[in-house]
Amino acid sequence: MSTPMTSPAVQAEGVWKVFNEGQPNEVTALADLTLDVAYGEFVALIGPSGCGKSTLLRVIADLTHATKGTMQVAGMSAAEAREQQRYGMAFQQAALFDWRTVRRNVELPLELQGVSKQDRSKRAMELLEMVQLADFADHRPWELSGGMQQRVAIARSLAVDPPLLLMDEPFGALDEMTRERMQNELLRIRKETGKSIVFVTHSIPEAVYLSDRVVVMSPRPGRITDIVPVNLGDRNEDTREDERFFEAVTAVREALRGNRGLANSDMRARIGEV
């Protein structure tokens, strides 16, 4: 779009987030965090609970404010990016509205933008085609399975065609089989749309399978301890049994344990730095 491609999709610089500042229950959720996400890049945030990965996503989305530091999204402040709908968001709960049909759930962001009834209905149907749920357009969300509900939520996050997708453990509540199917689906959608994606997960294989870079975080205070690049090329079902996939999984696991010694750098050399 009109965004200058020189600025990254997301640019966090020296970001701090402190909850209950100055009180006895003060928690430093993010400590001096710096991270760039390039246009079209898929970045996974991984770490144990309390490491601040969801908080980081919320600062990017301007759902909460950084205590210190700057957060830029698509070359503007996070607040402006939210006001101008430069990102779409998906949560662990699909957060669909039961009183709206599937199609009208997907239409919601367009409705808020004042898009005409006809145009938003057309757009919603295109998106439902993309997530292969066109047949369910007039169903109620609760008539759909968990995986189908998440696909509706993803379609909704794409409604205003934002350049960036923020996803907070969107497949966390799904069973393993559905989850793997959804991962393939997300990669297909990414390929078709060229979106930049920031994806929070606590699954190592999921992070490796999906992303170009895995950002490893650790708690108390929440910070980035390592960034593992993943070069697996085009993914397909065979990728999950590829030796390079397992090597990347091991590299992330080691990084999570804090063993960032020789073994790890050796591994990274073999996977190939970007």
Added chain:
Amino acid sequence: MSHRLRLIWPPVLVALVFLGLWEGLVAVNDIKPYLLPAPSLIVTNLSDNFSGVLDAALYTAYTALLGLMIGLLVGTAIALIASRLMVVNKLATPLAAGLAAVPIIALTPILNNMFDITSRTPRVLVTVIIVFFPIFVNVTRGLLQVQPAQLELMRSLNASPSRVARLVRIPNAIPFFLTGMKIAAPLSVIAALVAEYFGGPQQGLGSRIASSAANTAYGRAWAYVVAAIAVGLLFYLATLALERLATPWTGRARSV
């Protein structure tokens, strides 16, 4: 249709068996009508005095309906304000609980003195007070108890608070409103009826039950009681029908 019949016949059978046992028990033990009249006696009284019972039922039903409607409006309006202003919420909640704890029996004679005892006003007011609490509590909860992810989503979509209210909070509160109404509707009939025990116009069910019993016409008193039950049930069923119309999306979770 056969599915419906299968749903209907068990309770009907239970009712018939119950009424049969009752009739038999009264006949065999020769129980006097002032203790417990036989169902046949009640039915006889009901058919002999049908237009009288119907008039009394309509009178009380109208009081109840008026009180129910005003109570629904006031309860919903205050809940809407309370959900937007925490101050109002903190003030209104204990006040509402206090109102709910006021014994209706103590209140009626006072309201009869405050307002014109020959009018319907004190009775409608008693009904409003009874209806207010379940509506206020339920609607407030429905407006506030929205999934956090849904609120975050609306913020991510840059929706103003008034649009969040219109698009999320109010639709979210509709099933809660109807739950409150299911409690409030039969209560409104009871409130209207009990309020009639404390003087004033005599054409309602409550007045008629009291005067029939005072005149040892127990069969007739019970005929009015049956009418009171019928009116309460009618109010409840009307609410169920409204729920079906107003919230087609809750079809899965609906039971009673």
